[in-house]
Amino acid sequence: MESNTAPLLEMRGIKKDFFGNQVLTDINFTLKAGEVLGLAGENGAGKSTLMKILFGMDVIRETGGYGGDVLINGEKVTFNTPFDALEAGIGMVHQEFSLIPGFTATENILLNREPQKKNVISEVFGPRLNTLDYKKMKTKAAEAIDKMGVEIDQNMVISDMPVGHKQFTEIARELSKDQLKLLILDEPTAVLTEKEAAALLESIRGMASRGIAVIFITHRLQEVLNVCDKVVIMRDGKVVKDTPASETSVDEITKCMVGRSVDLSAVREIRDCSDARTIMSIRKLWVDMPGEIVRNVNLDVKEGEILGIGGLAGQGKLGIPNGVMGLYEAGGTVEFDGKPIPLNNPRKCLDAQLAFVSEDRRGVGLLLDETLEWNVAFPAMQIQNKFLKKYGPITWRDTKAIHDVTQKYIDELKIKCTSSKQKARELSGGNQQKVCLAKAFALQPRFLFVSEPTRGIDVGAKALVLDALKKFNRENGVTVVMISSELEELRTTCDRIAIVSGGRIVGILPATESSETFGALMVSQVK
Numbered sequence: 246m247e248s249n250t251a252p253l254l255e256m257r258g259i260k261k262d263f264f265g266n267q268v269l270t271d272i273n274f275t276l277k278a279g280e281v282l283g284l285a286g287e288n289g290a291g292k293s294t295l296m297k298i299l300f301g302m303d304v305i306r307e308t309g310g311y312g313g314d315v316l317i318n319g320e321k322v323t324f325n326t327p328f329d330a331l332e333a334g335i336g337m338v339h340q341e342f343s344l345i346p347g348f349t350a351t352e353n354i355l356l357n358r359e360p361q362k363k364n365v366i367s368e369v370f371g372p373r374l375n376t377l378d379y380k381k382m383k384t385k386a387a388e389a390i391d392k393m394g395v396e397i398d399q400n401m402v403i404s405d406m407p408v409g410h411k412q413f414t415e416i417a418r419e420l421s422k423d424q425l426k427l428l429i430l431d432e433p434t435a436v437l438t439e440k441e442a443a444a445l446l447e448s449i450r451g452m453a454s455r456g457i458a459v460i461f462i463t464h465r466l467q468e469v470l471n472v473c474d475k476v477v478i479m480r481d482g483k484v485v486k487d488t489p490a491s492e493t494s495v496d497e498i499t500k501c502m503v504g505r506s507v508d509l510s511a512v513r514e515i516r517d518c519s520d521a522r523t524i525m526s527i528r529k530l531w532v533d534m535p536g537e538i539v540r541n542v543n544l545d546v547k548e549g550e551i552l553g554i555g556g557l558a559g560q561g562k563l564g565i566p567n568g569v570m571g572l573y574e575a576g577g578t579v580e581f582d583g584k585p586i587p588l589n590n591p592r593k594c595l596d597a598q599l600a601f602v603s604e605d606r607r608g609v610g611l612l613l614d615e616t617l618e619w620n621v622a623f624p625a626m627q628i629q630n631k632f633l634k635k636y637g638p639i640t641w642r643d644t645k646a647i648h649d650v651t652q653k654y655i656d657e658l659k660i661k662c663t664s665s666k667q668k669a670r671e672l673s674g675g676n677q678q679k680v681c682l683a684k685a686f687a688l689q690p691r692f693l694f695v696s697e698p699t700r701g702i703d704v705g706a707k708a709l710v711l712d713a714l715k716k717f718n719r720e721n722g723v724t725v726v727m728i729s730s731e732l733e734e735l736r737t738t739c740d741r742i743a744i745v746s747g748g749r750i751v752g753i754l755p756a757t758e759s760s761e762t763f764g765a766l767m768v769s770q771v772k
């Protein structure tokens with residue numbers, strides 16, 4: 246007989262297949278109240294699927310359910326819907342956002358749980374006609390935001406928010422639930438800046454000290470060691486190690502994840518493009534993007550180079566591509582190949598053969614209900630009339646060409662999928678990120694902005710993705726501007742690196758310069 250000394254959560258013999266494709270086999274682990282468990286594993290190892298089982302997600306039931314038992318405080322539970330899980334005190338922040346874009350942060354945080362007050366009409370006709378108590382809503386939402394130790398504007402509508410602020414709004418929504426006992430965070434730091442990620446890790450420890458258990462999924466393995474009490478490592482749908490965090494290391498976790506020692510270094514080969522002509526010239530650019538400062542950016546990009554843009558969080562590095570590509574309001578001038586590019590007009594940028602892989606994969610990345618083939622080929626079909634065949638007056642899709650290009654990138658980027666006809670939604674997050682890159686490659690743009698290209702990519706596959714980006718640049722002569730919060734990633738991939746600080750470019754140096762020099766530039770204008 247189980248007693249109340251039973252762990253808060255026990256996963257016992259969990260199995261799951263998607264239409265015969267076995268993705269989880271005999272998963273076992275336990276978690277105590279107030280404990281933080283790090284769940285590590287390669288892209289596609291089965292981490293999100295396991296968490297979807299625990300949270301009673303519809304997709305699990307709709308695809309034939311699962312095997313094994315979930316026990317809460319020693320009692321076997323079956324969550325048929327997320328509502329059952331919520332009632333049992335489980336909260337989950339997914340890789341995909343579930344916020345309502347037109348609502349404010351406050352409204353999203355308290356959605357369906359809004360404090361209400363009586364009014365004359367509801368006194369007569371019943372509580373259904375109560376009015377929302379906005380004052381209480383604001384206080385409650387502010388308290389939840391406060392628990393995370395970050396500043397976000399609770400009155401801002403979600404669609405205007407940068408991706409990191411959306412992530413915090415999702416977490417605040419879970420924290421505002423009084424009955425919360427266990428919080429699942431599926432790659433919460435992937436979309437956060439370094440400073441935001443540090444604040445989140447801090448708040449995870451805060452949750453643990455209040456007795457809330459946390460399951461934390463991340464590909465930043467150092468974060469696992471910094472914040473977790475124990476680590477469960479998965480490989481190909483199995484638990485290969487369950488250990489106290491204090492008894493393992495980043496190297497050991499990596500080895501267990503991948504099943505072998507891995508060489509994590511991308512091929513380093515820097516080119517000098519100083520004699521090349523200027524392909525893009527940016528002058529006096531300002532961008533109105535929440536959480537970013539872009540004040541007066543002047544930047545010349547040389548044809549054929551890979552130019553990195555680095556800098557501390559919020560200093561403007563993300564604002565530059567978002568402004569040039571028309572996703573946020575911008576002013577100033579941008580010339581591409583000697584011709585002006587109108588700002589605030591994404592279509593004109595695409596017509597000029599510029600492409601952008603956004604840091605906000607979930608917001609502007611994929612058509613989740615379409616196949617990989619459609620995702621990879623559709624922008625090129627729509628914008629460039631590629632992958633089309635003409636039969637007299639009729640134009641039709643060239644299905645062979647679409648299949649071939651998709652298969653090429655599946656092989657090159659090692660995208661884990663059952664076939665090129667699989668829906669994007671059915672891929673793991675890291676593999677979806679690879680599809681975003683494949684989509685941009687298939688466009689064969691003349692100029693590519695790529696923002697945080699290894700976001701959500703596991704430690705073993707990072708070098709592969711960066712090498713693919715470099716190969717794309719070298720073989721096709723495409724000019725690439727890569728924005729990243731990881732300086733080392735910029736130093737291994739780019740030819741030159743521009744550092745943004747205080748909304749301006751404060752220096753551009755060859756990628757061979759030392760980390761210390763770049764570090765000094767990064768803080769040079771920070772007030």
Ligand SMILES: Nc1ncnc2c1ncn2[C@@H]1O[C@H](COP(=O)(O)OP(=O)(O)OP(=O)(O)O)[C@@H](O)[C@H]1O
Pocket residue numbers: 263268286287288289290291292293294295304308661662670671672673674675676701703
């Ligand atoms: N709805 C679905 N239908 C079919 N297959 C699915 C579905 N959801 C997930 N899978 C498959 O299950 C496997 C595990 O995916 P999962 O998302 O759990 O991986 P993950 O470990 O969370 O990866 P990542 O680190 O990339 O997020 C993958 O091969 C994926 O394609």
